Amino acid sequence: MAALTQQFGPPTSLEDFERKAQMMNYVDYRAIFEGFFARLWTENSGRLLWMTHPAWPSNHWQMYSSDYDTQASYYGVKKAAEPLHVQLDLPNYEVAVINTTRDDRSDLTATSQVISLDNQVLATRTDHLDAPANQATTLARLDLAPHLAKHGVVLVVLTLRDAGNAVISQNTYWQGSDEASYQKLDTLTPQPVRITATATREADETVITAELDDTGTEPALAAKLTLVDDKGARILPAFYSDNYVSLLPGEKRQIIIRCRADAATSTRVNLRGWNVEPVSVTAAD
Secondary structure, eight states: OHHHHHHHOOOOSHHHHHHHHHHHHHHHHHHHHHHHHHTBTTTBSOOOOSOSSOSSOOSSSOSBOTTSOBOHHHHHHHHHTOSEEEEEETTTTEEEEEEOSSSOEEEEEEEEEEEOTTOOEEEEEEEEEEEOTTEEEEEEEOOOHHHHHHHSEEEEEEEEEOTTOOEEEEEEEEEESSGGGGGGGGGSOOBOEEEEEEEEEETTEEEEEEEEEEOSSSOEEEEEEEEEETTSOBOSSEEESOOSEEEOTTOEEEEEEEEETTSOSSEEEEEEETTEEEEEEEOBO
């Protein structure tokens, strides 16, 4: 609670507390595993979580709960554990590409962007690299000091592409000059994120394809999708290909949601986020 208050300010309501707790969860759990991968097979050979779910509902130290819901921590771990992954080493701001597969990957391109909260591109760097199998490939560090000194908080957006320019991995960080500087994130204006959703039947599952599009003028952070029935109750279990996603203006993202075919006669997808205007759409057949 002390760390949450220092970073984001005192919670003003239960909803505000949950919003801030999930923001911390995503960053904390991603860092646990990215810290491991940054020193893969040199200092680190494994990572063990002592608790994936507690015996009672909690907003920390869990990735999922007895009601089959998942928190932002789950998606932070999922992001960090991508088989081919681009990441920022937070102690020194080195960029690294992690390949935990058994296949070498060549002709990759890693793009690093430093962006202000009002969407100004402050710096861009492009690295061309090969990523040997089962290894961390470390690139040069980003010089964030002058940007943090001037802006307090910046976004670091990393994108890894293959030889055909297809995106393999994308990773967004909000990085502050100190703990209290993260309170500047609360100055972000709520952004309109357009969402469309279509539903299809596959065997005994309903598969919903949701398309997100940041139509605003600023980054939209931690956009959270929630599947509900026609009465507004959450549909659980539901499995999302990604969640708590961050988008730059004009950026689009596709998310696949799966649930039991008999979970509901009608499904809707609710969208909210750190600075996302809430919206709800029907998943059309």
